[in-house]
Amino acid sequence: MNHFIDVEVQSGDLNQTLRSFLDAKDHLHFSELAFYHYYSFGGTDTKAAEILGAGIELLILSFDIFDDLEDEDSLDEPWMKMNRSVALNAATALYTLSIKVISSVSNEPLFLHKLMEYTLQSMQGQHDDLSNRPATEEECLDMIKRKSGSLTALPCVLGTMLATGEFNPAVESYACQLGIASQIENDYKALFYDSKSDIAKKKRTLAYLYLTRKFNQASIDLLNIFENEDKIADIEIKCYKEKLKEAGVTQYMYVMNQLAIQKFKKGVAELELGEMEKRRLVASILNEF
Template structure:
């Protein structure tokens, strides 16, 4: 499991690569500012966990891969925030947006260069890397364009947009260790990504600064739109800002979500995804202890 020291190594590797790859001083300074705010590396950790589980032992190589994956994810996060006009506290939301888009595109490009430099004769890696990137971008397009409405369609967008990026991290970690693509790892990692996004979307309901519920056809929004009860209508009104914020305190919102059945629904959907993930992990050709460690890490059991 990645400890503080190993996280520090990933962050340092990200900074080192930017300083080496980016020759334009102002752009380099801006990208270092963007990366400096990162202190958690869940996608790099996911690559590391799978690399270790499948017998990888080259710490330098996996640290490099983890850093490259995190740079790629950061570029996607920056573009996502700009497209949604969300998360004003981040530095890329407080500079000229054209400059931020160009910096994110540059970061996207050099992160791919960084990742593909790790393995020799890596045509499989490159093909799979772009497969996941394109899938995520398709999901983002559907998200931004509201090309879905039902709960099933929402889950499919989560599978593409979020599941593809978790799969990218896991699959590349396994590839670095074994030089083979693993379809089982890809499948259950997508379920894991959907489960994590469902959690994020639920907790975002309590955030005053997150506007995704109003801007997007989220899974929670699709559920409430089915109008199972009067409380669903109250919540739709609340999230559309038609009720004065003082009329709904946080603890009342929690109660309303329970009364509407939304909390139970989101928890159940997440548990379904985690069950499918667990079934996938069970199919791996690995020692039982390794499979248990992967499951414990991905469900946060025993994590610090």
């Protein structure tokens, strides 16, 4: 990935800034999704797959940076320690570079169309998240599907298209479910992050919207706690976890996560691939996510 930065970004300071952003990236889950699908569907051009994977990781990194700047999260990351205008411009350069790299592997109009479709869908989902628009659990799941599901579908669909030359709607469908499952798990974990607490920001997450249905006294107690940041700080973690279970939040988030995973597995099972290949695809993907 540094190779593409060096080739396309001649500004020395911006080059070094982007390299520092890249150095902070500690996983390559999305490029792996592209590789798994490319090779599962018969792809043989290793160089093309590597270019696609590199471009996708640059894209995901740019989205991660945008997300942190917008949410004021991950304060230890290099882009959060510099002038925000400089960081925003660098992230925009990274995004633009990623589109150029990804689009270089295919001349098919539909390939570029799907790339831009997924990025735009994710941006729309992010807008609704930042605007705190979801008013129901259904609306929240739709927002998650557009924000996270689209970005997860992107490497899966493009990897498949690079191998076959065709768009596979079944891949798009189950990949979106994988993105939903991953986001639900992340949102549950975020309930325990002081620095990234959606609770403190009073965001309408799936957990929060579930609580607003006030199924029991524990739900009401948690809502009262969430309305007061001092109470959030005072509550002990063990008591907090027990309250979440008593209110049904823990069980609800687990069930919603598992439902999405089962839809993902069902979608893979319906692919026109050998049984061994389908089992390998599921195992590899779930190991990453």
